[in-house]
Amino acid sequence: MFRESGLSDEELTRGWPVYDAMRAELAVGQLGDLVNDARAVPDWSSVIDVLRRKSGNYTVRRPLEFGAALAGCAPAVSTRLGTYGSHIGEAFQFRDDLLGVFGDPAVTGKPIGDDLREHKATSVVVLARELGTPAQRRELIRLDRLDLVDDEAVFRWQEVIEATGARERLEDLITGRVASAHEALDQLVIPPEPRAALSLLALRCTARTR
Numbered sequence: 001m002f003r004e005s006g007l008s009d010e011e012l013t014r015g016w017p018v019y020d021a022m023r024a025e026l027a028v029g030q031l032g033d034l035v036n037d038a039r040a041v042p043d044w045s046s047v048i049d050v051l052r053r054k055s056g057n058y059t060v061r062r063p064l065e066f067g068a069a070l071a072g073c074a075p076a077v078s079t080r081l082g083t084y085g086s087h088i089g090e091a092f093q094f095r096d097d098l099l100g101v102f103g104d105p106a107v108t109g110k111p112i113g114d115d116l117r118e119h120k121a122t123s124v125v126v127l128a129r130e131l132g133t134p135a136q137r138r139e140l141i142r143l144d145r146l147d148l149v150d151d152e153a154v155f156r157w158q159e160v161i162e163a164t165g166a167r168e169r170l171e172d173l174i175t176g177r178v179a180s181a182h183e184a185l186d187q188l189v190i191p192p193e194p195r196a197a198l199s200l201l202a203l204r205c206t207a208r209t210r
Contacts, residue, residue: 087177
């Protein structure tokens, strides 16, 4: 679609480097997500790296930089859009991870604790391991080793994760990322319409329930 879009050669040339970076990051992040099983106990830095590549950059940051490149924006604008997009992209995935554990099935359309059933090493799962007491960690490991995770196990898993403070900590991280994104947005010299659109985007990415 990009090649056949009718954009000029100059515009295409500006856009390709950002597009290629986005595609490569997504491929690496997707692979990391597939092999990052919670039972392998990945650490926080590994999870954040996958999160940024697979979702954080792909959903918000790189598309904004891509559009800025096509529009011929000044480097300062692209940089600040990238900063904004990086923060909102990470907050988007943090929210997604919370919904994967605590989301309402009637709203999300997925089974309760869907990510837990699939043993996904998401940010909230890994954070719970890092924040938990020795007893809580042992219980999290026990639950993670279950081959078939039924509703009762999911409810217990949710209780332990909540008790570690991981859910609250991730909510704080979302709030912090959104605040940092708005700081970057405040430094942008752009018309009111795109500024309002970016503010709305931040809200829809991070305050969603599905």
